[in-house]
Amino acid sequence: MPMKSLSFLATLSLFALIHPLAIASDPSPVQDFCVGVNTPADGVFVNGKFCKDPKLATANDFFFTGLDRPKVATNAVGTSITPVFADNLPGLNTLGLAFARVDYAVNGQVPPHTHPRASEFVVVQEGTLLAGFVSSDQDGNRLFAKILNKGDLFVFPEGLIHFQSNVGRVPAVAFAAFNSQNPGLITIANTVFGSNPPINPDVLAKAFQLDPRVIMDLQVKF
Known part of the structure; x- marks a missing residue:
């Protein structure tokens, strides 16, 4: 086989190996929407959910209420999380989005964690938070941290360890958004x-x- 052909095949093989790694977020939908349902009788299986027949979709499939309601933070770390995912907002299915409300008791925190499939941003509605993330070993494990007050926003890059902690004297509330319907x-x-x-x-x-x-x-x- 000529050397040029071998070189082309080697390049093509390398591209085939690395190309899947370049997909960094949820696949883009190829339809207007795919309202998630849990039974195959209603449609086609897409992104972990079956799609409802689009003709049967209603405004309620895209509607969620209750994010204005505070919750008492009673877990071991002093937080309560109200998730808004495709499981409880079916219209989110295949849209590559997820949300959450976080209620923090005094001294409450979302402990160090990571989302393997999503970047995240947090907006403070009430109170004062210390928020931060740590870069990878390759970048020297640098800490990026900031005190956040009402109206402030902080971004956590995909896959990096991050945290939020209530450092104020009163309970705090924040809203989080993710660029994946299943951030992990x-x-x-x-x-x-x-x-x-x-x-x-x-x-x-x-x-x-x-x-x-x-x-x-x-x-x-x-």
Whole structure:
């Protein structure tokens, strides 16, 4: 085979390998909308949902109410999250969007976590938050953090570890938006210390430079 043909085939093979990695967000829809339903009798399976017959879609499929209602933050970290995803707003299906309201108790936080499939922005409606993210190892694990007050917005790049913490003296409220209908959620502490089955404590002890007994205590907690 001529050298030029070999070179072309090698280039084509390399492109085939790297091209899937270039898709960085949800696929664009090829129809006006795909109102998500859970039964195959109603339509075609797309992006994790079946599509309702477009003729049967109504305005209510694209409507959500209740984001004005505060929730008491009673979980272990002092937050309550009201998600608006395709599961409870069917018209979001295939649109590459998701939203959430976050209520923070005093000293409440959304602990360090990452969304593997989405960037996020947070807008503060009430209160004062400390928000930040950490860059990758390649970029030196730099912390980008900011105090946010009412009306302020902060962006978290896709896949990077980030957090928000209420640093004010009163409860806080923020709204979040994602450029994926299923951003995914990996909470660092839960994932590392709460895996099922647990990660070998000796592995984590070396990774975190801690006594294995401390690791086992953390694994019990999470």
